[in-house]
Amino acid sequence: MLTELHARVKKHLRENDVRYSTGRQKFIAALHAAGGPRSATHLHTSELDDVPLSSLYRTLTVLENVGVLERTHDGDGVAMFELGEWLLGHHHHLICTSCDIVTDIDLGNDLENAVAEISATVAASHGFTMTGHTLDVLGLCEDCG
Amino acid sequence: MLTELHARVKKHLRENDVRYSTGRQKFIAALHAAGGPRSATHLHTSELDDVPLSSLYRTLTVLENVGVLERTHDGDGVAMFELGEWLLGHHHHLICTSCDIVTDIDLGNDLENAVAEISATVAASHGFTMTGHTLDVLGLCEDCG
DNA sequence: TTAATAATGAGAATGGCTATCATTATACAT
DNA sequence: ATGTATAATGATAGCCATTCTCATTATTAA
Numbered sequence: 001m002l003t004e005l006h007a008r009v010k011k012h013l014r015e016n017d018v019r020y021s022t023g024r025q026k027f028i029a030a031l032h033a034a035g036g037p038r039s040a041t042h043l044h045t046s047e048l049d050d051v052p053l054s055s056l057y058r059t060l061t062v063l064e065n066v067g068v069l070e071r072t073h074d075g076d077g078v079a080m081f082e083l084g085e086w087l088l089g090h091h092h093h094l095i096c097t098s099c100d101i102v103t104d105i106d107l108g109n110d111l112e113n114a115v116a117e118i119s120a121t122v123a124a125s126h127g128f129t130m131t132g133h134t135l136d137v138l139g140l141c142e143d144c145g
Numbered sequence: 146m147l148t149e150l151h152a153r154v155k156k157h158l159r160e161n162d163v164r165y166s167t168g169r170q171k172f173i174a175a176l177h178a179a180g181g182p183r184s185a186t187h188l189h190t191s192e193l194d195d196v197p198l199s200s201l202y203r204t205l206t207v208l209e210n211v212g213v214l215e216r217t218h219d220g221d222g223v224a225m226f227e228l229g230e231w232l233l234g235h236h237h238h239l240i241c242t243s244c245d246i247v248t249d250i251d252l253g254n255d256l257e258n259a260v261a262e263i264s265a266t267v268a269a270s271h272g273f274t275m276t277g278h279t280l281d282v283l284g285l286c287e288d289c290g
Numbered sequence: 291t292t293a294a295t296a297a298t299g300a301g302a303a304t305g306g307c308t309a310t311c312a313t314t315a316t317a318c319a320t
Numbered sequence: 321a322t323g324t325a326t327a328a329t330g331a332t333a334g335c336c337a338t339t340c341t342c343a344t345t346a347t348t349a350a
Contacts, residue, residue, distance in 0.1 A: 019347075021297065040337080055298055057338060062297095077222040077306085078337070094273050105271060111263045118256045119282045126250060127287035128239050134281040137264045142272035164316075166328065185306080200329055202307060207328090222337090223306070 005032055008087060009068055016066045023051070027059055028068070028083070036093075036102045037072055037080035074100060093136045098144035107135075150177055153232060154213055161211045168196070172204055173213070173228070181238075181247045182217055182225035219245065238281045243289035252280075 009028055010020045030047035031038065040056055048056060060081050063069040068087065072080045080102070082088065090112070094103045107115065115135055123130035139145070154173055155165045175192035176183065185201055193201060205226050208214040213232065217225045225247070227233065235257070239248040252260065260280055268275035284290070 019296065021347085023298075052299055053337090054300070054339080058298080058340095061339085073218045073220075073222040075218075077218045077224055079222055092267075094268065094271055096273075097276065103271070105267060107263070107267055111267065114259060114263060115280070118252070118259060119280070122237070122250060122252055122256065123239065123282050123284055126239055126248070127290075128241075128282065128284045129290035130282055130284040131242065132283040134279070134283065135260070135264070136279040137268050137273065137275055138277040138279065139268055139273045139275040145272075145274035162327095164327065166316080168329075197330055198306090199308080199331070203309095203329080206308085 002029060002032060005083075005087065012068060013066060018062065018066050023055075024059060024063065026051075027063060031069070031081060031083050034082070036104050037074075037082040039074070039078050039080050041078075043081075074102075092134075094141070095136050095138050096141035096144055097138055098140055101141060103141070105137075147174060147177060150228075150232065157213060158211060163207065163211050168200075169204060169208065171196075172208060176214070176226065176228050179227070181249050182219075182227040184219070184223050184225050186223075188226075219247075237279075239286070240281050240283050241286035241289055242283055243285055246286060248286070250282075 005028065006020075006025060013020045013024075026048060027043075030043060033047065040053065040060060044051070044053055044056055051059070060069060060071075064071050064081070067084055069081050070084050072082070074080055075097075082104075085091070088104070089106065091104045091106050094105050096102075106112075115133060119133040120130050150173065151165075151170060158165045158169075171193060172188075175188060178192065185198065185205060189196070189198055189201055196204075205214060205216075209216050209226070213229055214226050215229050217227070219225055227249075230236070233249070234251065236249045236251050239250055241247075251257075260278060264278040265275050
């Protein structure tokens with residue numbers, strides 16, 4: 001729930017000497033409510049429409065640098081922000097190639113372990129030190145399919 | 146080899162009423178030699194340094210639209226271009242989080258089938274019509290690790 | 291309550307990418 | 321071969337997401 005999320009973020013920011021202002025709390029709440037990655041423009045025209053774009057980008061960057069947010073990019077290279085994995089849990093994405101909506105999904109233990117093992121195997125065979133993996137499933141969502 | 150690649154591209158372009166000019170052949174050769182996704186800027190400062198940026202982007206876009214190239218994005222949202230899967234074969238990426246170099250890898254039949262099956266399973270359970278998947282392995286390359 | 295420092299707002303500046311338009315090259319018909 | 325239609329190219333201006341700068345406001349700590 002949201003209050004626990006705020007507590008975890010607050011503690012993390014405190015440990016990194018970054019303040020958890022009321023403005024920043026709104027960012028966390030908005031991204032938590034979103035349920036998936038969102039662009040700065042999207043946030044600017046919805047939940048955070050009272051925050052100027054420059055402040056919006058700056059705050060998103062601050063939260064990213066401290067590890068609270070993660071930045072990805074959509075098919076057009078536009079930055080998308082979502083809560084970090086350690087807050088949200090490790091997950092993957094279903095990407096609708098028609099409407100471009102991204103949905104967070106959890107593979108479940110068995111499938112997740114399988115993917116992790118495959119990644120580790122192939123990384124090792126190429127002299128790579130694996131630190132993580134990304135699995136996105138592309139297709140058409142229920143509405144578009 | 147390169148001549149066979151040129152022949153396949155030429156045929157494909159002909160079927161789509163797009164010419165395979167000598168300039169465009171240089172693009173295919175450059176991306177084939179690269180062995181992984183490359184940015185427009187990278188190409189502009191290496192193999193294709195005699196092609197102005199506007200022409201470079203336009204040609205890359207033309208080749209993308211016709212399906213010869215695929216466009217992805219690096220960690221900063223910068224567009225990266227590589228030969229399409231039907232030319233290069235289905236593959237995945239090892240991404241070094243230190244030097245940002247991306248290496249194409251082939252999982253091999255067994256691992257590839259496993260990933261495809263996992264993706265299909267999770268897509269189906271969410272009402273998704275799967276059309277593809279992306280698996281990137283993050284870590285440190287041999288030089289950086 | 292004051293001084294030090296962090297956070298915010300507003301607007302300018304940057305950079306990747308695209309659109310425009312004139313020029314050059316290529317393909318096809320005669 | 322030669323001319324004509326059309327595609328490809330180059331140069332430049334423009335667009336838009338993102339970042340930078342700097343003045344102002346809020347917050348913390350003594």
